[in-house]
Amino acid sequence: MDTLTATLEPQLSIPKEETMNPAHHFDLAETPLREVNSALHGDVSGEIVIDNPAGAHSVAAGVNAPVKITVNGHVGYYAAGMNQQAEITIDGNAGTGVAENMMSGTVVVKGNASQSAGATAHGGLLVIEGDAAARCGISMKGIDIVVGGSVGHNSAFMAQAGRLVIRGDAGHGLGDSIYETRIYLRGNVESLGADCVAKPMRAEHLEELAGLLKAAGYKDDDPSTYTRYGSARQLYHFHSDNTSAY
Numbered sequence: 001m002d003t004l005t006a007t008l009e010p011q012l013s014i015p016k017e018e019t020m021n022p023a024h025h026f027d028l029a030e031t032p033l034r035e036v037n038s039a040l041h042g043d044v045s046g047e048i049v050i051d052n053p054a055g056a057h058s059v060a061a062g063v064n065a066p067v068k069i070t071v072n073g074h075v076g077y078y079a080a081g082m083n084q085q086a087e088i089t090i091d092g093n094a095g096t097g098v099a100e101n102m103m104s105g106t107v108v109v110k111g112n113a114s115q116s117a118g119a120t121a122h123g124g125l126l127v128i129e130g131d132a133a134a135r136c137g138i139s140m141k142g143i144d145i146v147v148g149g150s151v152g153h154n155s156a157f158m159a160q161a162g163r164l165v166i167r168g169d170a171g172h173g174l175g176d177s178i179y180e181t182r183i184y185l186r187g188n189v190e191s192l193g194a195d196c197v198a199k200p201m202r203a204e205h206l207e208e209l210a211g212l213l214k215a216a217g218y219k220d221d222d223p224s225t226y227t228r229y230g231s232a233r234q235l236y237h238f239h240s241d242n243t244s245a246y
Contacts, residue, residue, distance in 0.1 A: 027051045028059075037061060040069070057095070060088055063105075080107045083124065099126045102143055115152065118145045121162075127216045134171070137164045140181060146216035156183055157193065165212050167221065175229050183229040184209050186221070195235045199228045 026036045029052040036050065040063050047068045053059050057076035060069050064084040071079070074092035081100040090098070093111035102121040109117075112130035119135070121143035128136075128145070134152035137145050142161045150168030157173070159181035169187035176193020182205070183196075192198075201209075201224070209223040 024048045025051070028053050028056055033057075033059065040065075040067075053092075055095070060086070063088070074111070083107060093130070094128075098128075099124070099143070102126065112149070118143050125215060131168065137162070137181070140164070144212055144215075146212055146218070148216075148218070150187065153190075154193065156181055156196075159183075163208070163212060165209065165216070165226075167218065175231075177235060178229075178231045180231065182208075184212075184223075184226045185229060186226045189229075192229065195232050196229055197232045199230050201226065201228050 024046055028036065028050060033056050040060060044065050044067050050059065050069065050071045053071055053073045053075050055074050055076045057078060058081065059071055059075045059079045061078055061081040063086040066085045069086055069088045071090045075090055076095040078097045078100050079090060079094050080088045080098060083099060083102045083105045086105045089108045091110045094109045094113045096114045097116045097119055098109060098113050099107040099117065099121055100119045102124045104124045106125045108127045110129050113128045113132045115133040115135050116138055117128060117132045117136045118126045118140055119138045120141060122141045124143055126143060126145045129148040131149035132147045132151045134154055135157055136147065136151040136155040137159055138157045140159045140162045144163045146165040148167050151166050151170050153171035154173040154176055155170060156164050156175045156178055158177045159175065160179040161181055163182045165184045167186050170185055170189040172191040173193040174189050175183055175196030178196050205228055206223045209226060213219055213221045
């Protein structure tokens with residue numbers, strides 16, 4: 001029995017480092033960001049945790065894989081930019097341009113976001129559980145953005161496609177020069193931008209909004225308490241009567 005036990009012990013012993021799966025854990029206090037992002041651009045899978053971002057810029061930018069990434073802390077500029085496929089959660093605040101030019105996947109910011117969140121993004125879902133600063137969704141081209149709090153001035157400026165949901169209030173110039181993006185606002189708006197007008201909430205809009213709220217974790221919100229805003233389509237073609245609005 002003693003001989004058998006001695007023979008089996010090495011096979012049953014699991015090194016602590018294998019149990020922790022260190023290949024999927026990165027500490028930016030010890031590993032340079034360039035190395036971390038390079039690893040994320042390689043052959044990655046499963047769940048990845050990034051600790052101690054300390055406001056670093058471009059954390060988890062350019063990921064193109066169906067992985068789940070959790071960033072524990074605040075990030076700087078362009079976090080999760082150009083994301084494709086990945087499910088990225090930032091457990092903190094985000095600086096300028098979070099999820100900028102995102103193509104697909106999901107980005108969730110547990111705190112607040114600075115200006116230009118989701119700028120020029122073509123697809124995917126961006127959820128900001130706190131407030132978003134100025135120009136949230138500027139020139140958005142197909143992304144869905146759900147903001148749990150309020151947004152700053154000129155949000156959805158020149159927004160071309162996609163949906164922007166705001167559970168709080170909006171600053172001045174909302175939807176300035178908007179194209180076909182739909183804005184759903186529950187709170188008050190300081191002022192609407194050029195060519196942006198309130199529109200009726202029909203059945204299809206209530207259904208669409210309910211789906212967006214559910215996807216973002218706000219399924220208990222009543223879609224009927226929101227107002228829809230969109231383009232009046234007066235600036236699509238130049239007209240001398242609208243010169244002051246260009």
